Amino acid sequence: MTSRRVADVAIVGAGMVGAALALDLARRGFEVVLVESRAPAPWRVEDEVDLRVVALAASSIALLRRLDVWTTIASARASAYRRMYVWDALAPGSLAFDAADESASALGYIVENRLIQSVLWQAVERHGGIELRCPARVVASEVDDNGAARTLAFEDGAQLRARLVVAADGADSALRGLLGIETRDRDYAQRGIVAHVAHARAHEATAWQRFLPDATLAFLPLADGRSSIVWSVANAEAERLLALEDEAFRVELGAAFDFRLGAVTATTQRAAFPLRLRLAERYIGPRFALVGDAAHVVHPLAGQGVNLGFRDTVELANALDEARERKADFAAEQILRRYERRRRSDNAMSAHAFDAIQRGFASDNPALAGLRGAGLALVDRVAPLKRFFAHRAAG
Numbered sequence: 579m580t581s582r583r584v585a586d587v588a589i590v591g592a593g594m595v596g597a598a599l600a601l602d603l604a605r606r607g608f609e610v611v612l613v614e615s616r617a618p619a620p621w622r623v624e625d626e627v628d629l630r631v632v633a634l635a636a637s638s639i640a641l642l643r644r645l646d647v648w649t650t651i652a653s654a655r656a657s658a659y660r661r662m663y664v665w666d667a668l669a670p671g672s673l674a675f676d677a678a679d680e681s682a683s684a685l686g687y688i689v690e691n692r693l694i695q696s697v698l699w700q701a702v703e704r705h706g707g708i709e710l711r712c713p714a715r716v717v718a719s720e721v722d723d724n725g726a727a728r729t730l731a732f733e734d735g736a737q738l739r740a741r742l743v744v745a746a747d748g749a750d751s752a753l754r755g756l757l758g759i760e761t762r763d764r765d766y767a768q769r770g771i772v773a774h775v776a777h778a779r780a781h782e783a784t785a786w787q788r789f790l791p792d793a794t795l796a797f798l799p800l801a802d803g804r805s806s807i808v809w810s811v812a813n814a815e816a817e818r819l820l821a822l823e824d825e826a827f828r829v830e831l832g833a834a835f836d837f838r839l840g841a842v843t844a845t846t847q848r849a850a851f852p853l854r855l856r857l858a859e860r861y862i863g864p865r866f867a868l869v870g871d872a873a874h875v876v877h878p879l880a881g882q883g884v885n886l887g888f889r890d891t892v893e894l895a896n897a898l899d900e901a902r903e904r905k906a907d908f909a910a911e912q913i914l915r916r917y918e919r920r921r922r923s924d925n926a927m928s929a930h931a932f933d934a935i936q937r938g939f940a941s942d943n944p945a946l947a948g949l950r951g952a953g954l955a956l957v958d959r960v961a962p963l964k965r966f967f968a969h970r971a972a973g
């Protein structure tokens with residue numbers, strides 16, 4: 579079935595990033611179609627805290643506030659972190675950030691992915707300017723002969739035309755492949771083990787991160803007093819840790835964390851995610867753009883993946899909006915180029931910085947360990963440097 583109608587923007591993927599972009603554009607008056615292969619599982623307060631959580635930076639919270647969904651998310655279940663503390667297992671020296679130094683009430687919030695996605699999904703459903711196509715899967719895409727629109731062909735034979743198509747379908751983006759965009763990848767040969775754990779001492783609303791020679795370990799504070807951990811270790815070690823009985827796992831986790839919060843007294847089930855660096859070689863092309871994990875996948879050690887994705891959506895929405903105000907073709911190459919210029923360099927810089935940190939901290943060479951400790955202490959003591967890192971993390 580070929581539709582004669584041409585939507586302004588078709589977004590493929592209604593994860594946190596795609597759904598936020600759809601809502602933002604629709605609220606600015608664009609006619610949006612949002613395509614998703616499966617509806618998100620509903621979030622319910624009585625359910626156990628979902629294992630996938632993200633640390634949202636100030637810039638992401640500002641976006642969710644502007645989209646009128648933050649109050650719903652925050653009142654459902656969100657945990658403010660007011661401090662961040664980073665230290666190295668092999669060298670003295672640490673780095674601490676405090677919201678008070680920034681005259682802020684929090685550095686950010688820990689929130690379940692599923693909660694954010696489901697609140698955005700409900701807002702999308704309520705918005706009259708967004709057509710949801712779910713379940714739907716794109717199998718082909720090409721630009722019209724006159725170059726004025728792009729067609730998406732679906733598995734069931736349906737078609738859709740839009741002036742701009744946005745791929746927001748995540749790290750393994752099928753649409754990115756259909757658009758012929760290559761990625762540069764590095765497999766860290768690591769997995770990020772996640773679980774929620776209880777501990778003897780209070781987490782003090784602090785996001786803790788410890789670098790070990792062969793691992794990074796983060797404890798992110800949850801609202802119920804527990805912490806959500808991300809323990810990034812080599813694949814074989816991840817297999818071993820996942821296979822441990824709960825008690826043995828708790829003991830090893832507590833030791834790896836240097837018992838900073840005392841003994842680990844309880845744990846949920848564990849899950850693990852493969853870790854890799856993946857950067858799309860281009861973000862744009864004729865009548866398309868990539869956003870979020872479809873464009874960049876970064877190591878989770880800095881907790882920035884979705885924060886970078888939300889920044890993509892803001893930049894793209896601003897670029898399209900300004901072009902339309904000027905009565906220009908909002909999906910013209912120079913408009914999309916502006917989006918790419920701004921976001922690709924920022925994302926690549928962040929990705930390579932996290933990559934360098936990951937490699938620098940992965941070594942147990944004593945000289946390097948000394949440098950790391952000195953580096954942490956230096957950043958901690960030199961106010962402008964520290965402010966620079968704090969502002970970058972906040973977006």
Ligand SMILES: Cc1cc2nc3c(=O)[nH]c(=O)nc-3n(C[C@H](O)[C@H](O)[C@H](O)COP(=O)(O)OP(=O)(O)OC[C@H]3O[C@@H](n4cnc5c(N)ncnc54)[C@H](O)[C@@H]3O)c2cc1C
Pocket residue numbers: 590591592593594595596613614615616631632633634691714715716746747748749751752753770771772808851869870871872878880881882883884885886887
């Ligand atoms: C262990 C771990 C910890 C992390 N911690 C943090 C953190 O603290 N802070 C942070 O900012 N980030 C963090 N991240 C990264 C963050 O989870 C991702 O950056 C984020 O989920 C990406 O969102 P997205 O919407 O771009 O993609 P996704 O969440 O992957 O969403 C893609 C959507 O597209 C849909 N889809 C897929 N294929 C198709 C198709 N063919 N057709 C239609 N729809 C499709 C999917 O169903 C899904 O809904 C972490 C990641 C890991 C692995």
